[in-house]
Amino acid sequence: MAFAQGWSTLAVAYKSNSQYHSSQMFEHIVLRRSEAGTPVSAGQIAQALLFYKKVHVILDVGSFRTLIGSVGPEGLLALLARPDFSAVYSEETLATVTNVVGPMKVHTFDAMTVTGHETVGIRKSTAERIEFHLNRQGITGRRAKEFTRRFLQYVPVRKLTGDHFRSGGLIEAARQDLRDAEYVHAAVRRILSLLPEGGDPGTGLKFEVLETELGNYVFENIDFGSINGRRAQQVPPLEPLTVAHILNQLQEARTDLELAAHYGGDFVTSTTTSGVIQVRHEALLRRTGINLAAQQTFLEVTLPDMPMIAELIDSGERSFADFMRLYERSVKFKQWLSAATPDTGLVREYLLAASSQDWIRTSEAKLIRYLFTGAVSLVDPTLGVAAGLTDKFFVDKIFAGWRPNHFVDGKLKPFLSP
Known part of the structure; x- marks a missing residue:
């Protein structure tokens, strides 16, 4: 099983009718990943809150646990109670499953949900699984149950494999993308150029996908040996790149595009999936690019040689509670x-x-x-x-x-x- 790698910075802006309904900047932003490709952080939320009217977060298990660890259960509930902040919770993690069939490998898009542990057994409901994640971070008993009850009052639970974001689910949409050979070839070229140590694959790149009832066979000529040799020399060493990782980037790109279409506004996730989306929908990135560039330039001009808000909070030099006290005084700004x-x-x-x-x-x-x-x-x-x-x-x-x-x-x- 392989998961999408090489996360850093991306932004996607999209409206279902391809037109922006407001000429104003910083209206609405949706966060799915941090700049480094790790789960959404408290610092990233803080910086978004200062600039945008409304901040919405797509919480997966990783982001949920990260925020619990940084702002605490009570801090997260206080954040969710604000009118300028909202979230949705999805327990599913996108994956590309690889099985060996005879002499070849076959790849299938899928999603997984952590339902428990061998030491505690299976947790059948979402509420029980949330308590399980809290327990693993030292939050137990009545405190865990009360948080879970209130959290689920604020945050709807959605499935990536369900029909909420797209009829038939997001995985099926990604499977359909694999049938477009021209798109797949261009997208893989972009993925390799953006992933750390991937490099330019050259004009002779081959990456063909054959769909069967068993899954997808891939015929390629990528020099994974050289790529992974370079990745292994990085500090810390990077995980080896595989066909499954590349396929999962395509699945993540389709998911981000569908989520951006569903929510509208600015949509932030990884550089690699951003590059894949640009293969087909470059214009959709333009508005978010304008806003992110304006924000970066503004901070560099007005606060030269000073750390970013997100950097300061995530490093622990300032707490999220410190920021909220500043934020309450930012109404006129x-x-x-x-x-x-x-x-x-x-x-x-x-x-x-x-x-x-x-x-x-x-x-x-x-x-x-x-x-x-x-x-x-x-x-x-x-x-x-x-x-x-x-x-x-x-x-x-x-x-x-x-x-x-x-x-x-x-x-x-x-x-x-x-």
């Missing part, structure tokens, strides 16, 4: 973000807003400035000098109104500088 458009550019809008003092120069503002400082002088002439010295401070702070750099410089920067 998020309102400003929600008005940003890709036509103007986030950095340009920030610089214009941060330096905009045109209103201060108007005659009305000058009158208020005069009346304010003059009134103080009339009440107590000895305070006139002090009022004049503090005049600029009060005008900038009170009359000029809020600007996004107030949050970035006054709150976000100190948070990133523990």
Whole structure:
């Protein structure tokens, strides 16, 4: 059995009618994997929350256990109770099963669910299996049962093999992709170029799939010996690449595409599956690419040489609870973000807003400035000098109104500088 490997960064944006319903940036994001291809992390959620109006997470067992370990059961429930955060839970893990039939190998797409352990037996219901995962992390008894009850009130359970995301299930959709020889050949070429130490397969690449009742036979000429030799030399060593791993990347790509179509908005998963999706649907990635690039540039310009929010939280230098205290003070910043458009550019809008003092120069503002400082002088002439010295401070702070750099410089920067 083989699972998709080589995860890093990907983003997919898709609407079922191929049109975006809003010209605004950072409306809605769906997270399925972290930047490194590992389960969704608390830091990734935090950074998404700061920029997007709504964050939705597709929780598998790995992401569920990661969040329980980082934010705790109570922290996860508090997050799920927020109106700007939601999640769906799927216990299934996509896999490519390989069996030996005579002298050859046959490969079949499938999904598996961890239902227990030899030491505890089989857990038949989803609730029992959630408790099992909690028990393995030291959360037992009444606390585990109460968390499970509340968790299932917030989070619907969905199957990748069911009809919820696509009639017939996502695995069947991936099987249909294997019948398109031209697509499979182009997608495998892209997978090899993106996987660590995969390299350029050259113009003579062969990768043909023969579908039978037993499964799929693959005829290829990939030099797995050289590839896996290079992968073994990495620190730490990378798992050997196989035909099953490549096939599973195709299955993951179809799954991500269907999930992106179902939810809409920006969809984040791995670089490799992103590359596969671009083989057929490059335009679908454009909006998410704009948003992610704008976010990255904004942080680099406004907070140079500072760690990313996700990096700081996932490293343990800041806790998720620390971030939530910062987040509660970001209301005006998020309102400003929600008005940003890709036509103007986030950095340009920030610089214009941060330096905009045109209103201060108007005659009305000058009158208020005069009346304010003059009134103080009339009440107590000895305070006139002090009022004049503090005049600029009060005008900038009170009359000029809020600007996004107030949050970035006054709150976000100190948070990133523990």
